[in-house]
Amino acid sequence: MSDCSDMEYSSDNECEYDDYYNTGTEDIDIEHHNALKTDPESFEYDCLSVEDVDKLLNESIECLCNTINCAPSLAKTLLLEHRWSVNEIVKRYRENPTELLTSARIRPLSHSPNQPKETPTTAATSGSATLSPMSSDGGSVHSSTLSCKSSLGNRSQTGDSNRYSMTTTMAATTITPTTPSIVATVQTLENRPNQSLCSVCAVYQTLDKFHAIPCGHSYCRDCWSTHFETQINQGISTGIDCMATQCNVLVPEDLVLTLLCKPHMRTKYQHFAFQDYVKSHPELRFCPGPNCQVLIRSKELSPKKATCDTCKTVFCFLCGMDYHAPTDCKVIKKWLTKCADDSETANYISAHTKDCPKCHICIEKNGGCNHMQCFSCKHNFCWMCLGDWKSHGSEYYECSRYKENPNIAHESVHAQAREALKKYLHYYERWENHSKSFQLEQQTLDRLKQRINEKVMKGLGTWIDWQYLFTAAALLAKCRYTLQYTYPYAYFMESGPRKSLFEYQQARLESEIENLSWKFERAETTDRADLENQMDIAEKLRITLLKDFFATCA
Template identity: 60%
Template sequence: MDSEYQDADSDMDCSDIDIVDDDYYNDNDDNDMDQIDPLIRDPEYFVYDCLTEEQVERLLNEKVEQLSNYLRITPSLAKVLLHGHKWSVSEIVNKYRENASALLINSKIKPTSVVHLQGTSSKYINCPVCTVSQQCDKFCSLLCGHKFCRDCWTSHFEVQINQGISTGISCMARDCEVLAHEDFVLKHLTQSEMREKYQQFTFQDYVKSHPELRFCPGPNCSCVIKSPEVKAKRSVCEYCKTTFCFKCGMDYHAPTDCQVIRKWLTKCADDSETANYISAHTKDCPKCHICIEKNGGCNHMQCYKCKHDFCWMCLGDWKSHGSEYYECSRYKDNPNIAHESVHVQVNVSAREALKKYLHYYERWENHSKSLKLEVETIDKLRKRINQKVMAGLGTWIDWQYLFAAANLLAKCRYTLQYTYPYAYFMETGSRKQLFEYQQAQLEAEIENLSWKIERAETTDRGDLENQMDIAEKRRTTLLKDFLDV
């Protein structure tokens, strides 16, 4: 057995915060507003740091050293314990005091029972994997006691690492869950490239298991966000400027919480084909408005519920068609052929559910598209301001309020977009009525602000800034009342 690992086993058995904003969230508050507690002024206020990989490694190593010194174990074993307990030193120490053996077994450091090999006078052992007979000093094992030759250990680790596995590498023996700690793995990796890949993967696993750390989801960005508050709050990477939710790592989605936005995005993906099918294959009866699906060749339809006869193509009364039948039909059915039987399917609840979904989805998608168009608005503003400055009509600074208005518009519209998934999953009641009222008020003020920005040439600056203040107050009021964190 590896002596370094045995030693570790014996020891164990003994008793200036940055708040970063992007263009959507540029604050342009007056000086008197700056004196107000940010937690009161801004419901999205969030304390966090943007750390480099080196800073994160130092932070993690401090935890490792603290636990290692307290329990008198190797740093690599301390990492296994910390990774399995969300880097909580106090939790690990408490469990160790209560039952050290149970802690090590549950953490997959020690097995429930150790393998005892039969004694032999031979200096050679057959490897269970490659079946090659080698000297005993060519073999090593984890605390489970399963011995394998060093070459097989190396091959095992390389295969696992190439599959993206690092902290989850276990013993090669069947049904053995004992984990291979960092020192044991690195000792068997001979290629520097493989060692670097393994250390990179373990670092990523450690960060993902730490509740106060979150990788920036920006492309090719190695920044890590750290916050003592594990909340669904807006984080902005100070390096790549990516905005995301700290809790789930997805696009920032206030006031909708992480679980609801996942359900919404999944529903949008799953229901897209359903919506297309119903739009293409079903229509509402022009008299009673019940959903009807056509599965026959004839365009003469009779509603199953109210018995109304109508044309499938134009929804007109069938009796009034006469010789004009073919003028509205996309199909050239032979009038001499007897009408096919038409089976009419009625599913009111499914139809209403789809209508509800499409109501919210269309508004969600509309504001998403509007946000993209706001970029064009800013470009137009920039050109107009350049023309004014060149014509001597004020300086560039004099016209910055227009950019502030455009950025606030995008900020408000972004929040409004994410109110629709929130409303979709809300239960009917007084709280939903209040939410929809505030939602409608916010949407009205956003459209007023958008209208005035587009006509900034004729809009009084005071009037525009007043509209900005109203829109932002509507937004923050809604968030204060409904942002659950």
């Protein structure tokens, strides 16, 4: 068949092909829209690059700067404090601008002996932006002047492009110190004209080497620079505050970037600052994948499944941890903490071998399915409870339920502790078992790929003919993953009708998953229609459980 580039089509044929592909695109959009309605795990989100996020944050900064007439560095501090809600900042600005600045640690709470009055003389080599909040009657309440020079990335601001980068280069700001003790010292020193004593390093410096922040505290350039480097090396950037005792006023970003002389320290500061901005933004999440630079954005703040387009990492959008439906974020954190604390106690259950309950021969689990068949006596039993597989029945997978002692409240403290440990180990063993089954089923899939490849090479069908097996493997992994996270959910549930309903649905799901796993491991001898029917049953039970018990609200 010749290449597409060598083929000639009439204009009518081209229109027909355009209509065909456009129709396909509409079908995909309809399917995606339907998935958002029917799948409790689906939601709208976008995968963004660092540049895209930088642009997004700049738009908020520019909007706030234009609305309340402030410097970009001041806008960043306010947005960081208010989780990037421009409307909330503007509302508070109109109600009480003084309280807005003090709550954001831009101005001191009150003037005390350790907080000199903010009346320094400010000389800046670049343009200045002044925030002048107005009172309800139109009068000016106060004025806070911050000098700045902004740029987008490494490009300077030119023409009508009024954009403010997260990487801002500020010009030097020279402030004459007016702390009473320093001024008095300078005035009494006839042999040190135009000099002042830095209260940190106790060295006399010329006045042009001193820099002050809005609280009025002034120190020499070298002391500020050392303070900044120390804070940055500790991972602090937007939270760098004043060096004065009992003063929590934040140091403006422009002053930090002005006094940091080492390029690698400036880069480090900007990197930490960008991380702080993203972490404070409610709609943004870093992809937790190793060395992945992608960021996820969604306006729906819910614990749903986000998948990175680049590294394919799957995680919970709300908390950033491994995806954990139907368990909510708070419960899974409690569960993981408990597992870490009790890991030594649970070590004995980590072995892969158990004895056959009939012939007592040692058996190793080498697949994901919990339906075991002894190689020696052919006895079918459950790996979890070692009970006869026939006794499990098709409707209720009894060994997934923990039978609590109804009289445990009247027992001794030691008896209650033993019962609590027994309950924990019951759920932990099943949690850990499904995690290992998930890994073993991946190995089964690898072996299946090799066998299918051999069949294709022998002419026994094509890869397309065997594609349904890979679909079954993907569905089995998804169901197994959901089932694993039902055990932390059940562990922390209060006893009652709702827990009974949950355990019923959990048991049915587990039963059908084991049936699916059994048929998948014997896929070459299993009827395709039977396997696909089992897939449909397992997926419907999984979706039903999630719809009934997965809290998708933050």
